[in-house]
Ligand code: HEM
């Protein structure tokens with residue numbers, strides 16, 4: 087197409103300016119091929135798909151405000167005397183980091199707002215990621231081909247926790263310093279290398295004069311850099327895989343139904359960015375978070391009562407609080423189980439949810455792509471497992487604030503701690519059983535609805551005096567939506583004796599798998615969905631009544 | 632993705648209507664009826680309603696512009712240390728509130744305008760896009776594998792083992808330089824965690840008054856914090872030293888002391904314990920004089936100061952280290968040695 091004849095009109099400037107710029111860029115970057123595939127890309131709509139957007143937007147807000155903060159923040163632990171405009175602190179010794187944070191809050195106009203937006207956005211970013219992750223989990227959106235994207239998301243959550251932690255440690259105030267001390271104590275508990283890691287991280291003994299500068303480069307460069315890469319990768323994969331969708335009329339595993347990127351999705355998603363930013367800005371104006379001036383600068387021999395980390399560290403805090411203080415001394419060494427075990431559980435507990443997609447696909451042996459989301463009730467064992475995990479997480483979150491819970495509800499701290507200890511093990515089991523039952527109950531109700539129609543709320547009196555509720559038959563759309571889900575059969579080990587009567591060795595992993603498969607898809611774990619025959623029999627039977 | 636590589640029979644059999652939309656027929660009442668027909672919104676049919684939507688969107692955008700002007704005005708006009716009382720919030724910084732709210736409104740209304748525009752005036756017709764399997768077709772797969780084999784063959788890496796092995800060796804070794812470079816991040820632990828500034832003859836100095844203390848300065852039932860003489864908060868390294876040397880003093884009736892060693896190391900009922908919690912190192916700050924319990928505010932470890940400071944509740948793993956104290960010739964409290972064991976959290980080499 088690139089003949090001289092074609093280019094002539096362009097150079098004469100007849101095309102609109104925007105088009106000419108686009109042509110120029112296309113000649114160098116090939117943007118048209120990219121746009122052809124993506125400009126009218128289809129995005130399905132569901133409220134829960136906005137959770138991921140909240141994360142993305144708060145991440146962008148964090149970067150914007152973070153860059154602003156770097157213009158004023160001094161990541162130094164040199165001790166200085168304060169002579170700024172906040173009167174109650176006059177003459178106090180503090181690190182430059184703390185002083186510059188006071189300056190941001192009191193002397194830079196709008197600085198306090200940006201600090202608070204940064205902090206609020208961090209809280210919302212992590213809460214958003216947690217809920218988004220749960221959405222993906224409970225709808226089975228992590229199944230093939232999206233397992234890697236699940237891992238990307240999981241990594242973002244974990245890195246987000248550490249970025250948040252290094253961030254709120256920067257101001258070097260009494261509260262965050264206590265958190266850093268906690269971390270250092272936890273590092274010391276690591277067998278063999280603990281003291282070495284601590285010395286290397288802090289440049290010597292705690293607190294030293296290096297950690298703020300080191301946390302600073304981790305906080306503003308290393309971790310956000312990795313996270314930015316992961317976010318971009320995450321989004322590329324979302325585009326590439328195309329979005330999942332719930333079952334419904336016209337929606338199949340081979341299509342994606344929704345509205346095009348340009349204009350609807352772009353307007354909605356772009357608009358949503360401003361909504362999120364606006365809400366966070368307003369919160370930052372109204373509600374103060376981390377008022378470091380009322381906490382004071384860090385001193386290792388001082389502490390503020392009710393020391394609490396940001397919520398996303400509450401789970402780790404809970405583990406450390408609930409664990410009994412076991413210590414084993416042998417051959418001149420100490421195994422600090424009381425602190426090290428929580429550290430290990432923290433890692434394992436997160437790893438379980440990260441690896442879950444691989445466990446499930448191993449149990450089902452399913453190697454197909456899945457683009458239709460499960461309703462949580464239709465995957466009872468998975469749903470129950472997820473609720474059990476969340477229950478344990480929440481119980482530890484309560485444990486992280488055991489003193490607050492105790493004083494608030496006038497309980498003894500001892501009682502709360504024991505509740506948390508027992509709850510951490512018993513809670514998930516109870517939650518598992520209850521959730522599974524609820525799921526099965528909902529499945530039964532769906533089946534009922536399909537076969538007998540929807541309860542209309544209209545009561546009719548039959549000639550012989552009996553009252554019945556009139557059931558309205560469902561439309562075909564509804565019938566389809568309620569029966570579209572797949573149901574696995576549980577895997578059998580198969581005959582252990584082959585056709586020649588020779589005993590076949592059954593591997594232990596096969597046995598485990600069959601067992602898991604049974605608990606996932608056995609008769610106790612799902613209600614067989616209505617068949618066409620059942621439906622026809624009942625609907626035709628209705629006529630005879 | 633085809634179904635022939637599904638290894639298990641436990642997968643759902645090919646199911647009715649799940650994969651391809653079949654036209655509804657009376658054979659299968661559950662079949663996919665296909666996309667429902669598009670329903671028009673009021674704005675699609677009634678131009679007046681569409682005009683109303685247009686005005687709403689324009690209004691929202693205008694409010695945003697006004698809010699931005701309000702933001703700039705607040706920035707310039709409000710004194711930045713002015714505090715005002717707002718009902719449920721209490722006393723707050725006026726500028727922060729004004730900036731936050733104006734910025735919030737300016738942003739929110741842009742978003743609300745865009746979303747309203749999209750919902751009422753842009754086409755809301757749902758369309759379907761096809762999906763294609765993520766994995767490549769067998770031909771592409773075969774081609775890539777063949778290309779790779781060709782490339783590997785041309786590189787002769789498989790045949791020239793010497794090159795391959797030395798290359799792997801070099802690539803394995805070279806990151807070691809990076810590891811070595813990290814060595815100077817900090818000193819080796821050595822015995823640093825075992826020693827504090829305390830030693831024989833160091834006076835106990837009151838943390839608040841900065842004065843040495845006589846036994847008579849310490850009342851029964853009170854909690855006093857102390858530091859070693861000569862340690863000033865202006866000193867370089869103050870933070871590191873106080874992190875280990877911080878001390879708490881309490882005075883008990885000597886009969887109340889249950890632990891024999893504690894009694895031996897005390898002076899006239901005054902006992903000196905490390906203030907640093909043995910759990911993960913918070914400073915202990917609460918003391919209950921009736922029970923002689925000291926409580927760490929971080930995770931509520933509770934120590935019985937009348938009984939060797941053993942742990943009676945909470946996650947701490949061992950008792951607080953005690954400092955041996957006495958009085959010097961002039962009657963001032965002094966340390967008789969350093970702590971016998973490391974203070975603070977436990978660690979591998981502690982033993
Ligand atoms: C990616 C996720 C990030 C999270 C979760 C996060 C979180 C936080 C938090 C909670 C604080 C404490 C704020 C306070 O209350 O004082 C903080 C401080 C800070 N952050 Fe971030 N941040 C992130 C990224 C960034 C980036 C990309 C930058 C800069 C390019 C940055 C720069 C700063 C600076 C300079 C401070 C110290 C100033 C102050 O505390 O006022 N942050 N961060």
Ligand code: FES
Pocket residue numbers: 908909910911912913927928929930931932945946947
């Ligand atoms: S640091 Fe004292 S109880 Fe944890």
